[in-house]
Amino acid sequence: MTQTQNDSQQNPAKAGVRTYTGGCHCGAVRYEATADLADVSRCNCTFCTKFGNTGNVTMKPAAFRLLKGQEHLGEYRREGSPNSRSFCKHCGVYCFGAGDVPEMGGLFRSVGINTLDDVDPSLLSYQYWDGRHDNWMAGSRSSPWPFQATVS
Template sequence: MTQTQNDSQQNPAKAGVRTYTGGCHCGAVRYEATVNLADVSRCNCTFCTKYGDGGSTSMKPEAFRLLKGQEDVTQYARKGSPNSRSFCKHCGVMCFGAGDVPELGGAFRSIHIGTLDDVDPSLLTYQYWDGRHDNWMAGSRSSPWPFQATVS
């Protein structure tokens, strides 16, 4: 085995585009996604912060396949948002999301990094988004955005 092959097995961010499997804690929901884990994000929006954002990555809808559990999924979307998150009805784990944001490339699916099988999240490099302030047009950056309390 070459050093490059060994690196990509140890660090999925070096593997390039490949197909991963994942799912919820209880096993009712299973999916497959073809992604490059060199492009993993963390967001500081109120949803991601409250959920304990462990990171996510997005792909075009055709690169995501729900393998099992359509009847076991429930969705949450903020009123008026085109974006949703899908949870297992049994164990409560958020496995994936979907949406359409034209400014960021249109229709997408996303997966929560913690739901991937056999991927060590500590080996990944994260890009940070400032969703808390709807600062999407600023793009991502390599360090977290400063937390600024919202004024009530």
């Protein structure tokens, strides 16, 4: 095994674009996603913050494939939003999302890093988005955005 192969097994962010499998905790939902784990992001929007802000990797819709479990999926969507989150109705695990954010490249699919098989999230580097303030035009950055409480 070469040092490059060993590095990419130890740190998936060095593997480049490859296909990963993942799913929920109980196994009812399984998917496949082709992505580069060098592009993992965290967002501070109210959903991501309450969800746990564990990180997501985003890809074009064609790079995502649901392998099984459509009938076991529930969907959460904030009223009026083009973006949704799909979760297993049995174990409650949020597995993936879909939507359209022009500032992030348009139509997308995203998967929760913690739902990928055999990927250690502690080995990844993250880019941070300021979704809490709809500050998508600012782009991502390498450190978290300052937390500012939302006014209800």
